[in-house]
Amino acid sequence: MKKSNKNLLLVIFLGIVVCLPFLLDDYWLHVAILTLFYVIMASSWNLLAGYTGQVSFAHAAFAAIGAYISGILSVQMSISPLITLLFGSVIAAIFGLGLGLLCLKMGGIYLSLTTLGFSEIVHIIIKNEYEITRGTMGLEVPNLLGFYSKTAYFYIMLLVTFIIIFFLAKLIKSDHGLKFKSVLNDELAASSIGIDTVKVRVIAFTISSAIAGFAGGLYGHYLLLITPEMSSLSQMFMILAMTIIGGMGTLSGPIAGAVFLQVLSEYIRIFGKFHLLLFGVISLLVIKFAPGGIVGLYRKITQSKTDPLKIETQSKYDY
Amino acid sequence: MWKLKGENISKSFGGVTALKEVNFGIKEGEIVGLIGPNGAGKTTLFNVVAGVYRPDKGSIYLDDENVTNLNSHQLCRKGIARTFQIPRPFPELTCLENIMVSIIGREEKIHNSNEKLKEAKKFLKFVDLDNYGNILAKNLNLIQKKRLEVARALATNPKIMLLDEVFAGLNNTEIRDAVKLIERMKNEFEITQFWIEHVMGVIMEIAERIIVLDNGEKISEGKPIEVARDPKVIEAYLGDTDV
Numbered sequence: 001m002k003k004s005n006k007n008l009l010l011v012i013f014l015g016i017v018v019c020l021p022f023l024l025d026d027y028w029l030h031v032a033i034l035t036l037f038y039v040i041m042a043s044s045w046n047l048l049a050g051y052t053g054q055v056s057f058a059h060a061a062f063a064a065i066g067a068y069i070s071g072i073l074s075v076q077m078s079i080s081p082l083i084t085l086l087f088g089s090v091i092a093a094i095f096g097l098g099l100g101l102l103c104l105k106m107g108g109i110y111l112s113l114t115t116l117g118f119s120e121i122v123h124i125i126i127k128n129e130y131e132i133t134r135g136t137m138g139l140e141v142p143n144l145l146g147f148y149s150k151t152a153y154f155y156i157m158l159l160v161t162f163i164i165i166f167f168l169a170k171l172i173k174s175d176h177g178l179k180f181k182s183v184l185n186d187e188l189a190a191s192s193i194g195i196d197t198v199k200v201r202v203i204a205f206t207i208s209s210a211i212a213g214f215a216g217g218l219y220g221h222y223l224l225l226i227t228p229e230m231s232s233l234s235q236m237f238m239i240l241a242m243t244i245i246g247g248m249g250t251l252s253g254p255i256a257g258a259v260f261l262q263v264l265s266e267y268i269r270i271f272g273k274f275h276l277l278l279f280g281v282i283s284l285l286v287i288k289f290a291p292g293g294i295v296g297l298y299r300k301i302t303q304s305k306t307d308p309l310k311i312e313t314q315s316k317y318d319y
Numbered sequence: 320m321w322k323l324k325g326e327n328i329s330k331s332f333g334g335v336t337a338l339k340e341v342n343f344g345i346k347e348g349e350i351v352g353l354i355g356p357n358g359a360g361k362t363t364l365f366n367v368v369a370g371v372y373r374p375d376k377g378s379i380y381l382d383d384e385n386v387t388n389l390n391s392h393q394l395c396r397k398g399i400a401r402t403f404q405i406p407r408p409f410p411e412l413t414c415l416e417n418i419m420v421s422i423i424g425r426e427e428k429i430h431n432s433n434e435k436l437k438e439a440k441k442f443l444k445f446v447d448l449d450n451y452g453n454i455l456a457k458n459l460n461l462i463q464k465k466r467l468e469v470a471r472a473l474a475t476n477p478k479i480m481l482l483d484e485v486f487a488g489l490n491n492t493e494i495r496d497a498v499k500l501i502e503r504m505k506n507e508f509e510i511t512q513f514w515i516e517h518v519m520g521v522i523m524e525i526a527e528r529i530i531v532l533d534n535g536e537k538i539s540e541g542k543p544i545e546v547a548r549d550p551k552v553i554e555a556y557l558g559d560t561d562v
């Protein structure tokens with residue numbers, strides 16, 4: 001596909017997204033806001049799994065940390081959520097850094113298991129520290145803006161999503177991004193040419209935790225009630241399925257996956273929790289038959305006629 | 320006096336002793352060959368020197384500094400670069416990006432992107448891959464992969480290069496090209512080279528000194544001619560069917 005065509009498509013897509021509040025009813029606008037939350041979550045998880053090869057199960061837990069820290073601070077100390085949101089993100093980043101330093105040296109399956117354990121611990125603490133978190137009853141938190149407007153919230157979420165995607169795109173195209181990809185491609189080779197692979201992974205882990213914490217805070221101050229469900233494995237699993245089905249290791253993959261699965265879940269609501277099972281099956285099929293996900297399939301279709309060697313590179317270094 | 324020195328290096332994997340009390344030294348500017356039959360421990364010695372494995376016993380010195388406990392990336396920054404027996408370029412990165420990773424991994428950073436690009440192209444050109452800059456490394460053939468790997472290692476600005484069987488799988492013409500490359504590496508970049516070959520071939524013509532490993536032990540060392548005549552070396556190679 002020609003570059004100009006691609007840009008035109010992008011502009012049309014963005015135009016539609018910006019107009020969504022005028023096109024959707026109240027309920028679907030709510031779905032759109034949740035979708036944006038998932039777009040941020042899947043994109044930041046993709047930074048880990050898709051660009052540095054670390055399959056973390058703690059991403060939802062980091063969002064919950066962000067939401068609860070921001071929520072608790074704004075409730076108990078009456079600080080504006082606009083400020084506590086940042087605190088939530090910073091605390092999530094600090095936990096991310098700690099967990100990263102603790103287990104990124106191990107890598108691989110050990111990383112996954114440790115993050116799984118961490119995620120469960122966060123879940124249990126939130127459930128049981130009733131005094132602070134209100135346990136399964138859920139914690140009521142103030143609105144981010146001080147007034148309730150879905151349209152306004154949609155635009156805030158959209159702006160944040162744009163900024164984060166833009167930041168991730170810049171990061172991936174930067175020298176840091178190239179280091180990420182080298183570690184993903186071959187850790188041993190990367191370290192043999194001077195790349196501190198542990199440091200690279202800790203940086204990616206911390207950044208993605210910070211983003212998850214921020215997104216979690218935004219989510220909480222929109223829903224106005226946060227529950228331990230946020231840190232549950234089914235929540236984590238949604239993020240994982242979205243990234244895989246959309247296409248890991250691409251910028252657009254998690255966006256496509258989040259939109260696709262979030263809209264699909266609305267239609268298969270009636271099956272209750274079974275929709276997760278369905279997503280699991282789809283994910284497995286995708287991994288087996290179309291490892292590039294939706295985006296990979298799209299690229300295959302649009303690029304099949306061109307020289308297979310001329311694959312678009314994502315870095316800024318080009319001849 | 321030694322640029323790189325190993326003292327009493329031992330390494331075993333479970334029950335297998337890969338290296339037994341190996342001593343070696345390499346002088347600045349030298350080209351030293353490391354030969355030995357299959358499974359002699361050559362690659363293991365490289366892995367220990369390059370920081371992939373810690374030796375069970377013994378020490379490694381670079382310019383008289385003890386570097387035994389440094390990690391791979393730290394050793395690289397101190398000036399030890401290496402290639403792998405089975406080449407490992409980053410498959411999903413382009414050739415240019417492969418080399419770019421070395422340049423951004425350097426201790427002395429280049430900040431200007433154009434400068435970086437120029438630097439990377441210089442190394443691609445050095446190994447005659449300048450027409451392949453935008454090709455993904457996984458699409459190269461074996462020889463091109465080996466060349467890319469040499470360029471990637473060179474781009475870290477090393478003082479010492481560890482080359483693991485660069486000639487394996489090459490035909491005669493290709494070997495001649497590779498020999499030229501190695502000579503240019505010495506002349507243009509003034510790099511000290513420590514060099515593994517499985518078979519006694521070209522290495523005997525280029526190397527100034529040869530070290531022979533067998534069963535994890537150093538059995539001989541000296542000028543190529545001396546080593547080739549050493550009965551112990553001949554015996555070690557007799558059992559080896561590949562020669």
Ligand SMILES: Nc1ncnc2c1ncn2[C@@H]1O[C@H](COP(=O)(O)OP(=O)(O)OP(=O)(O)O)[C@@H](O)[C@H]1O
Binds near residue numbers: 355
């Ligand atoms: N990571 C490892 N785990 C277990 N055993 C290993 C490992 N690496 C090497 N070995 C063993 O150590 C011994 C020496 O292997 P090494 O690869 O160093 O030999 P080599 O001299 O490079 O042989 P070749 O000419 O076949 O490359 C072999 O018996 C090998 O099986």
Ligand SMILES: [Mg+2]
Binds near residue numbers: 361362363404
């Ligand atoms: Mg070997």
